[in-house]
Amino acid sequence: MLKRLSFAAQMALLALLLLAPFLGLYPVFLMKLLCFALFACAFNLLLGFTGLLSFGHAAFFGFSAYVTGHLIKVLGWSPELALLAGAVTGAGLGAVFGLVAIRRQGIYFAMITLALAQMVFFICLQAPFTGGEDGLQAVPRGMLLGSVSLMSDTVMYYVVAAIFLACYLGIARIVNSPFGQVLKMIRENEPRAVSLGYEVDRYKLLAFVLSAALAGLAGSLKTLVMGFATLSDVHWSMSGEVILMSLLGGVGTLFGPVLGAGIVIALQNLLADKVGSWVTVIIGAIFVICVMTFRKGVVGELQAYMDRRRQHG
Amino acid sequence: MEIFGIPHQAFLGQLMLGLVNGAFYAMLSLGLAVIFGLLDIVNFAHGALYMLGAFAAWILLDKFGVNYWYALLLAPLLVGALGVVIERVFLKRLYGLDPLYGLLLTFGLSLILEGVFRELYGVSGQSYQVPEQLTGATNLGFMILPNYRAWVVLASLVVCLGTWYLIERTRLGAYLRAATENAKLVQAFGVNVPVMVMLTYGAGAALAGLAGVLAAPIIQVTPLMGSNLIIVVFAVVVIGGMGSIMGSIVTGLGLGLVEGLTRVFYPEASSVVVFVVMIIVLMLRPAGLFGKEA
Numbered sequence: 388m389l390k391r392l393s394f395a396a397q398m399a400l401l402a403l404l405l406l407a408p409f410l411g412l413y414p415v416f417l418m419k420l421l422c423f424a425l426f427a428c429a430f431n432l433l434l435g436f437t438g439l440l441s442f443g444h445a446a447f448f449g450f451s452a453y454v455t456g457h458l459i460k461v462l463g464w465s466p467e468l469a470l471l472a473g474a475v476t477g478a479g480l481g482a483v484f485g486l487v488a489i490r491r492q493g494i495y496f497a498m499i500t501l502a503l504a505q506m507v508f509f510i511c512l513q514a515p516f517t518g519g520e521d522g523l524q525a526v527p528r529g530m531l532l533g534s535v536s537l538m539s540d541t542v543m544y545y546v547v548a549a550i551f552l553a554c555y556l557g558i559a560r561i562v563n564s565p566f567g568q569v570l571k572m573i574r575e576n577e578p579r580a581v582s583l584g585y586e587v588d589r590y591k592l593l594a595f596v597l598s599a600a601l602a603g604l605a606g607s608l609k610t611l612v613m614g615f616a617t618l619s620d621v622h623w624s625m626s627g628e629v630i631l632m633s634l635l636g637g638v639g640t641l642f643g644p645v646l647g648a649g650i651v652i653a654l655q656n657l658l659a660d661k662v663g664s665w666v667t668v669i670i671g672a673i674f675v676i677c678v679m680t681f682r683k684g685v686v687g688e689l690q691a692y693m694d695r696r697r698q699h700g
Numbered sequence: 701m702e703i704f705g706i707p708h709q710a711f712l713g714q715l716m717l718g719l720v721n722g723a724f725y726a727m728l729s730l731g732l733a734v735i736f737g738l739l740d741i742v743n744f745a746h747g748a749l750y751m752l753g754a755f756a757a758w759i760l761l762d763k764f765g766v767n768y769w770y771a772l773l774l775a776p777l778l779v780g781a782l783g784v785v786i787e788r789v790f791l792k793r794l795y796g797l798d799p800l801y802g803l804l805l806t807f808g809l810s811l812i813l814e815g816v817f818r819e820l821y822g823v824s825g826q827s828y829q830v831p832e833q834l835t836g837a838t839n840l841g842f843m844i845l846p847n848y849r850a851w852v853v854l855a856s857l858v859v860c861l862g863t864w865y866l867i868e869r870t871r872l873g874a875y876l877r878a879a880t881e882n883a884k885l886v887q888a889f890g891v892n893v894p895v896m897v898m899l900t901y902g903a904g905a906a907l908a909g910l911a912g913v914l915a916a917p918i919i920q921v922t923p924l925m926g927s928n929l930i931i932v933v934f935a936v937v938v939i940g941g942m943g944s945i946m947g948s949i950v951t952g953l954g955l956g957l958v959e960g961l962t963r964v965f966y967p968e969a970s971s972v973v974v975f976v977v978m979i980i981v982l983m984l985r986p987a988g989l990f991g992k993e994a
Contacts, residue, residue, distance in 0.1 A: 440800050487979050490986040494742045494799050495938055499982065502935040506975035513968060623931060627807060634804065667815030674808025678801050679793065 400642075404548055414540040415612065420652045421551045422609040427632035427644030428558050429601030434630075435639035436562050437594040438574030440497045443484060443504030444602050444629050447477040449621025450507055451603030456523040456616040457516050466529045466537060470550075470607045477603015478596050480507070485595035489588050492577075501623060508621045522617030526610055537611070547608060554601055559641055561597065570594050602629075624667075631670060634677050637684030646685055712843040714964045715957060720849050720918065722956015723856035727911040728933045729940065729948040730860055731904040734867070736942050737880040738900045741791060741802030747930030748810035749905045753779050753912020754921045755817060758828050768831035768917070775913045776906040783905025787898045810927065817923035825920025852914050859910065860949045867945055876900065935978045941991025951989060 408414050426448055433439050451473035458464040458472055488499040511517045518524070528537035537543045561567050569590050572580045580587050610616045619625065632651050637643025651670070658666050681688050728746055735743045743749075756775035760766035766774065786809065794801050834848045867873035879886040879893050887893040912926075919925060933952075940951030955974050963970040981989060 440803075442803075487982050490982050491938070494736075494803060497800065497803060498742065498934040498938050499978070501931055502938065502975050502978055505931045505935075506972045509971045513971075623927070624811075627811070630804065630807075664815060664818045667818065668812050671808045671811030671813075671815060674811065675790070675805060678805040678808065679790065682797075682801065 401552075404552065407548075408541055408544050414544045416652075416656060418540075418544055418547045418612040419609070420649055421547050422605050422612060423629075423632065423652050424645040424648040425551050425554055425608065426602055426605035427629055427636070427648040428555060428641075429598050429605060430629045431633045431638060431640075431644040432558055432561065432601070433594055433598040434633060435643075436567060436574065437570045437591060438577075439489075439591060439595065440630075441484075441488075441500040441595075441598070442497045442623070442626050442630070443500035443502075443507075444599075445621050445623060445625035446484070446504035446507040447480055447599040447602040448606035448609075448625060448629070449616070449618075450480055450511065450606070451477045452606035452610040452616035452620045453511060453517045453523060455607035456526040456610045459529060459611070460523060460526045461516075465533060466531055466611055470604060470611065473607025473610075474600045474604040477606070478600035480603070481596045481599020482592070484599065485592045489591045489595070501626065504621070504626060505623060508618070508623070511618060511621050517616075517618075520618065522615055523610070524615050526614045526616070528611055528614070543612060547612060550604070550608060554604065555641075555645070558601070562641065566590070566593075627674075628670070631674055631677070633684070634682075635673060635684055637687030637690075640684070640686040640690065643684050643686035650685075709843060711964055714960045716843075716845065716849055716853075716960075718956045718958070718960015718963070719853050719953065720956070721959060722953035723853050724911050724915060724929065724952075725933055725936045725956055726860050726949045726952025727856050727907060727914075728929070729936045729952050730863055730945065731907040732933065732937055733942045733945065733948045734863070734876075734907075735901055735904040738876065738883075738897055739787075739791065739795070739802070740799050741794070741806065742799065742934075743901075743904065744803055744806040744930065745786070745810040745813070746806075746904075746908050746933070747926030747928075748813040749779050749783065749908035749926070750912040750915070750929065751817065751921075751923060751926035752782065752813065753909030754828070754916040754919075754925065755821075755826075755912075755923075756909065757913040757916045758826050758921050761828065762826075768913075772910070772913050776909040779909025779912070780902040780906030784898055784902040786905070787901040791901065792894075792898075810930075814923050814927060821923060823922060823924065825922040825925075828916040828921055830917040848917060852918065855914060856911070859907070863907070864945045864949065932974050935974050939974075939978050939981045939988055941988025943988075944990040947988075947990025 407417050426444070430441065430444050433441055454476045455469045455473040458469040459466065464472070484500060484503050487503060488496050491499060512519060528543060530536050531546060535542060537546065562570075569580065569585055572583075572585075573587055573590060577587060580590075606616075606620060609620070628651060632647035633644045634647065635650055636645065636647025654669070655666060658669065662669070677684070683691055728750060732743055732746055735741060735746075753775050756778050757768070757771040760771045760774060761768070790805055790809070791802065794805060830848045834851050837844045837846045838850070839845075865873075867876055875886060875891050875896065879891070879896060883893050883897075915925070936952055936955050937948070939955065940947045942948070955977065958977060959970055959973055962973040969976075985991075
């Protein structure tokens with residue numbers, strides 16, 4: 388029964404993904420939502436399935452956003468290559484962060500990634516190719532594979548949706564693979580994983596690089612959709628937002644981060660012109676409420692509720 | 701006279717500025733270390749509490765005419781009281797959970813505090829006058845020393861060493877260190893550990909508030925002054941390791957000096973040098989300079 392319900396829910400969500408532009412929703416909003424959903428899923432691969440809290444994911448998101456923007460706007464690269472370059476940039480940066488940060492555990496890991504990301508922020512602030520305070524503006528979407536114009540929001544939407552779906556299924560595959568099982572073991576009991584002979588650091592590093600690559604891709608995609616990359620993409624508050632998305636939706640669940648991203652982005656869109664800088668306060672308050680009352684997140688609590696019901700008949 | 705081709709006035713001036721920054725790093729990382737030791741919580745809100753201290757001083761002067769010297773006492777008390785409230789209402793319920801939740805909760809709290817002050821006072825800074833007793837500068841012969849900066853370094857050294865003495869050399873400090881090692885056992889000996897934990901967080905918050913008051917006259921008082929600083933302080937804590945009080949003080953001051961030197965020789969790198977040092981230390985000595993854990 389539950390399994391059938393979950394299958395039906397998945398089909399409904401897939402249909403929603405495919406039909407969304409015809410439901411009267413603003414396509415740019417939907418694309419932005421999918422970019423952040425991808426970002427949150429990438430982050431959750433690390434926190435939810437490996438147990439590593441990175442407080443520096445904005446670095447991958449934002450730096451790749453700049454790289455893609457620069458490659459398209461200044462060097463005239465095609466969108467697909469620029470997106471690929473964004474993902475590779477994320478992976479490279481992730482390898483550097485990972486090598487430094489996995490030398491410490493737990494709370495230190497979070498502080499180190501935060502500090503490294505702040506360094507990337509300062510570099511972006513000063514480097515000439517990022518446009519400093521102004522950011523990179525008016526990045527053209529160009530022609531996909533040299534033949535399909537992405538100027539139309541509908542075409543762009545389906546490209547974004549396809550990339551998102553591919554990455555989402557990829558993450559689901561990773562999580563359920565033997566590799567994913569090892570990651571979960573590291574999350575649950577690292578000393579035990581070590582004693583069983585796994586080279587924990589290599590697994591952590593690979594998970595970090597994968598997560599960073601996907602976060603980079605999300606940032607690149609965001610540049611392509613919105614046409615700009617700015618300092619707010621690399622700022623620590625962006626790292627905070629992606630944590631909130633995962634936490635709110637449900638850390639360690641596959642769909643949680645997508646839902647969390649949806650809630651946060653929708654909230655920002657709804658509130659931005661009404662309450663101004665109170666948005667920060669509201670985001671902070673959601674953080675506090677989340678940590679105090681439902682640490683498993685919406686999807687996580689729902690799953691726990693279903694499990695309880697099943698156990699009690 | 702020149703030092704490495706830099707006029708020595710400018711050189712010493714930057715070193716002094718570095719020392720001032722280092723004094724703030726030391727005070728803040730000290731508070732973080734004490735709180736982490738007992739509560740197992742990395743207090744992200746430390747930056748926001750520092751900001752609150754500066755704003756409290758500014759509001760006390762602007763609205764109530766309370767001068768700097770009273771603010772130096774009053775503002776930390778106010779911030780400390782807020783700390784006690786935070787501990788009672790929120791942190792108390794998180795003990796025993798993964799320390800990451802404490803970090804996330806205090807992150808949320810700092811967003812709230814910063815957001816409220818940004819709404820009330822905007823992002824542009826408020827300036828706070830240097831108290832008249834400390835205006836001007838003293839000519840030491842080899843350099844001209846602004847009195848207020850000298851005071852900041854002196855005051856924070858006294859506070860840091862006082863805290864060190866309190867924790868390492870007094871009976872109360874012994875209870876504190878014992879509770880850090882094994883809270884249950886200390887409780888069994890009849891020490892009221894929950895109250896001690898509450899007061900420790902309050903004291904840590906007050907220390908951040910005091911740093912804020914000291915900083916108010918030399919920097920613009922803005923809602924975001926704390927969050928930018930706290931990330932550097934995190935790096936300082938990673939470099940020093942949170943195991944030792946003296947370690948925090950030495951590391952804080954040392955990195956302030958390193959930053960000052962960088963500003964002399966290669967100003968572009970001055971905002972990232974602490975992070976670079978962090979990477980190097982992690983590569984060579986992952987537990988941090990004064991860290992004990994593996």
